[in-house]
Amino acid sequence: MTGSDTGPVSVSARPRAPVPSSARAVLTVDLSALRANWARLNQASGRAECAGVVKADAYGLGLAPIAKALTSEGCKTFFVASLDEGRAAREVQPGATIYVLDGLLPGAESHYAGFDLRPVLSSLPEARDWAAYCRARGRRMAAAVHIDTGMNRLGMPEDELDQLAASPDLLAAFETTLVMSHLACADHADDPMNERQRQRFEVLRAKLPPAPASLANSGGTFLGHAYHFDLVRPGIALYGGRAHEGAPNPMQTVVRLAAKILQIREVAPGMTVGYGATYKVQKPSRIATIAVGYADGFLRALSVATGEAGPVGYIGDYPVPIVGRVSMDFITADVTGVPPELARRGAWVEVMGHRVTVDDLTDRAGTIGYELLSRLGQRVYRVYEGVGP
Numbered sequence: 001m002t003g004s005d006t007g008p009v010s011v012s013a014r015p016r017a018p019v020p021s022s023a024r025a026v027l028t029v030d031l032s033a034l035r036a037n038w039a040r041l042n043q044a045s046g047r048a049e050c051a052g053v054v055k056a057d058a059y060g061l062g063l064a065p066i067a068k069a070l071t072s073e074g075c076k077t078f079f080v081a082s083l084d085e086g087r088a089a090r091e092v093q094p095g096a097t098i099y100v101l102d103g104l105l106p107g108a109e110s111h112y113a114g115f116d117l118r119p120v121l122s123s124l125p126e127a128r129d130w131a132a133y134c135r136a137r138g139r140r141m142a143a144a145v146h147i148d149t150g151m152n153r154l155g156m157p158e159d160e161l162d163q164l165a166a167s168p169d170l171l172a173a174f175e176t177t178l179v180m181s182h183l184a185c186a187d188h189a190d191d192p193m194n195e196r197q198r199q200r201f202e203v204l205r206a207k208l209p210p211a212p213a214s215l216a217n218s219g220g221t222f223l224g225h226a227y228h229f230d231l232v233r234p235g236i237a238l239y240g241g242r243a244h245e246g247a248p249n250p251m252q253t254v255v256r257l258a259a260k261i262l263q264i265r266e267v268a269p270g271m272t273v274g275y276g277a278t279y280k281v282q283k284p285s286r287i288a289t290i291a292v293g294y295a296d297g298f299l300r301a302l303s304v305a306t307g308e309a310g311p312v313g314y315i316g317d318y319p320v321p322i323v324g325r326v327s328m329d330f331i332t333a334d335v336t337g338v339p340p341e342l343a344r345r346g347a348w349v350e351v352m353g354h355r356v357t358v359d360d361l362t363d364r365a366g367t368i369g370y371e372l373l374s375r376l377g378q379r380v381y382r383v384y385e386g387v388g389p
C-alpha cells in the first residue's frame, strides 16, 4: 500500500502489511521468525520437549496469535503466569497442556479443573489443597511440583518437600506430571549459581517418585544437555530477546515498532526540544515529532539530553537520532540528514527492529527486553506477519 496515506517511504520503515490511516504506531510481530526461534530452541534441547512460555500476553505480543503459531510449529505445552491467562490460553488451545506458574489460588481449584489447567504447586499447603480437591472429585488431576533450588521466590523449600515426600497419600491424590525448578542466573552462562542449582535440583527431585523434570528457561536451554532434563521452558528467546548477556544473540528478530511523523519543525541553534528543555540544538536542524511515547512502551529512560548518544530510529536506511525527552505520546528525532521527501509528515520511522534491537534499547535504558516487550502499549496497532500453517 503506497497510497497517499503512506507515500513513497522506504520499505524498511513502512509496515509491509496494510495498516489503516488511523494507525499512528505499528507493532509488527513476525510469526515465521517466532516459529524459527521455537524450532531452534527445540533443536538445542535435544530429546527434551520444548514448551513455550506465554505469560503476560506472550510477553506483550498477543497470546492468541503467538500460541497458535507455536502450536503449528509443534509446541504442545504452554506456561502462563495467572489463572486468567490460563483460561485465555485454553480458549485458543483446546488440546494443549497448560501450566499456571502462580500455582493454586486459594479456593480457585474448580477453575483449574474446569479449564483443564495444571497448577504449578509451589508450597505444601497448595499440594494439600489440590490433593483434597482431587479426592473430593474422585479424580487424580495433573499438577507440577515446583521445588526451590535457590531462587527463594516460588517453590517448595526443602523441609516442605521432605514432608510431601513423606506423605504417600498426598502424592497419590494427584498426578505429578512435572517436577520443576527455576534458574536465578541463567542469563549469565558462566555464573556458578547455575551449576549449584542444577545439582541441588538433582538431589531434591530424587526425593519424589520419578516424574518428568524441567529446569531450563531460555538461558538454561543454551547451557547444554545437563540442563535440559525432560522439558525446557523458553520465553524471551522465542520472542527474539537474548538469552545470555554479553553473548551474540542467535535468535531471529520477531518484533518491529514503527511510528508516523506527525510534524516537522525547523529549529534554530540555541533552541531546545521537548520537556525539561534538556536537548539544545547546535546547528540549524529539522526535528520530527513521532507518534510513539512511553504510554506505548517506548521507555522514558531512552530520553536523550544534549551531548548524550541516544538511540536512533530509521527512515529507510537513514538513521535519525532520537533527541530530547520521551513523553507519554511522542518522541522527537533529528531528521536533518534525511531528504525532505522521505522525512515528511506521515512517513514511518522504525524505532525498533533488526537494526535497533530490543536488547540495544533496553541496554541503554538500564532494563531488560522482558520489560520493554511486556509493557508495549495496547494503543499500538498490531500486525501479525507470517500467519498460516
Ligand SMILES: *Cc1c(COP(=O)(O)O)cnc(C)c1O
Binding pocket: 053, 055, 101, 182, 216, 217, 218, 219, 233, 234, 235, 236, 237
Ligand atoms: C518466565 C519463566 C520462564 C521463561 O523464562 P525466559 O527467561 O523468558 O526464557 C521459565 N520458567 C519460569 C518459572 C518462568 O517464570
